[in-house]
Amino acid sequence: MDTNKILIVEDDVVFCKLLTRFLTKNNFEVLDAQAGKSALNLIENNSFGIAILDYRLPDMNGIDILKKIKSQGSTTKVVLMTRYGDEGIANKAVEEGADAFVSKPINPTELLEVIRGL
Incomplete structure (x- = not known):
């Protein structure tokens, strides 16, 4: 497994590309998807090494993708992104095996710290 390879699943294209560029500059190989189906194809x-999943996607939610990753016996670390105030979702994500969660709006530097802490 390539621990330096990150999957970002985020339906906000501008934000997704911003994170992709930021993490690429920090020496990660990044692939991104704007919907759950395309994310599952990439998986x-x-x-x-790491999957950063938005909770709200047009065709499914981040926990669905998290379950798929974990059902494959993958050692991929999963970070779930939720809107501020979605603590219930964060708790469910941890129950399903998420390694971390971050609230939006996300500061890319903080996200990098979370990634390095996994």
């Missing part, structure tokens, strides 16, 4: 065809 099937790649090995990721």
Whole structure:
């Protein structure tokens, strides 16, 4: 598994590309998806060290993707992004095996600290 390879799943294209550029500059290989289906395709065809999943996606939610990653016996670390105030979702994510969660709006530097702490 490539621990330096990160999957970002975020339906806000501008924010997604901003995170992709930021993490690439910090020496990570980043693939991104704007919907759950395309994320699942990437997961099937790649090995990721970390997956950063938005909870709210157009076709499914981040916990659905988290369950898929964990059901494959993957050692991928999962960070779930939720809107500020979604503590119930964060608790459910941890129950399903998420390694960390961050609240939006996200400061990329803080996200980098979370990633390095995994």
